[in-house]
Amino acid sequence: MKLEAVDYQSPTAAKDFVESLRQTGFGVLKNHPISKERVSDIYAHWEAFFNSDDKEAFVYSKDTQDGFFPQSVSEVAKGFKKKDIKEYYHYYPWGKCPDSLKQEIHEYYQSTLELARELLNWIEAESPEEVSQHYREPLSNMVKDSEQTLLRILHYPPLKGDEEPDAIRAAAHEDINLITLLPAANEPGLQVKAKDGSWLDVPCDFGNLIVNIGDMLQEASGHYFPSTTHRVINPEGADTSRARISLPLFLHPRPAVVLSDKYTADSYLRERLRELGVV
Template identity: 65%
Template sequence: MKLEAIDFLSENCEAEFVKSLHDTGFGVLKNHPIDQDLVETIYQQWQEFFNSDRKTEFTYNKDTQDGFFSSEVSETAKGHTQKDIKEYFHFYPWGQMPEELRENIELYYKNTTELAAQLLSWIEAHSPESVSEKYSIALSKMIENSQQTLLRILHYPPMQGDEPAGAIRAAAHEDINLITLLPAANEPGLQVKGRDGNWIDVPSDFGNLIINIGDMLQEASGGYFPSTTHRVINPTGEQVTKSRISLPLFLHPNPEVVLSERHTAKTYLMERLRELGVI
């Protein structure tokens, strides 16, 4: 399996994109409308933030999950024992935030959320009837005015050489939400697990936008769209001295949205957060 970037401006983009999501759980878009200068500015601003002591002024709120998570409290992926080698900041429009960084982050959040609604409408339009009839409401309506959609500003620090055995930047996992939007990071490392069990590098060309299916859409579609396992591997060679910034936007439905006979969005989220050990 090889992931190819699909031209957002091409005539067949919608169908090719949704087919990629069905086949692999991932889609990669080029020539998309997200401003790359804005992304690069955010990378630079947040690298400075993570390099400073100011981050400790915004320690996360355990009840609301907004703010800064240090490497000491970062996630342990489901089925793993070592914490990921990363630190991150959870941004919600209603949450705590360094004011000097707010303007660009709010603009990025707004633009990517609007694009996500468009992509969800594509997914619904190209779902087989037997799948679309499972959706309790339109997919794009599930996220409308949602207060749960999360922008995570991730920082993978340079490798020090004393990391615990078996620890990597992000251990193999699946996302919880409907879909995730991720501009290609400033360094490579993201891999997706193919159906044959082999790991495939996700194209990391700056300017690509990476979209993957989360558990909630897998649940809502009865498994038609797979929540594919992915990871971020440790760098080698000269890359070990470099940080990696990443900006995944996790699109979450409103809590009351019915995903399936088993779950609402809220019950599914709580179950997974307990598994991750963050609540």
């Protein structure tokens, strides 16, 4: 199994992209509409924010889950005991955000959300009839007017050498949502678990857009699309001195959306957040 970037401009882009999602749970796009320059600027501006004391004024709200999450409350992946080596900020259009960063991050949120809806349409159009009949409504409609879609600005700080044994930047996990859109980070480290149990490096050429299936789409498609395990490994050698920034947009349906006979989006999300110890 190998992950290869699909040209967004190609006449067979939708078919090739969805086939990659089907086989690996991941798809990689090049020549897509998200500007490399915009992403680079966001990385720089938010790294400065994480390296400042300003972040302490935006500590997250437990009730709404927006704002800054320090490393002391970082997630513990399901099945693991060590916290991930990361801190992050949850941006929602309705949530708290530093004034100096809000316009830029909001414009990025909206443009990436628009592309995400297009990709959901690709997925639905390329789903076999026996799979698409599971969808209780069009996939792109599931996220319409949703206030749950989350942009997470992730900061993996430089490693100091005193980290807990076996702790890594992001332990092996699956995403909860429908799909995740992630521009290639400023540093490598993202890996996906192959069917044979081996780990594959996800192509991280700056400018690529990485998309992966989440548990909710796996559930909604009757497990046709796999929510594949992935992780972010620690760098080695001189690379340990470099921070890593990434910008995953997690596409969440409206809470009332029916995923399957067993779950609504709300009941599924709450079950997973309890497993993660977040709520």
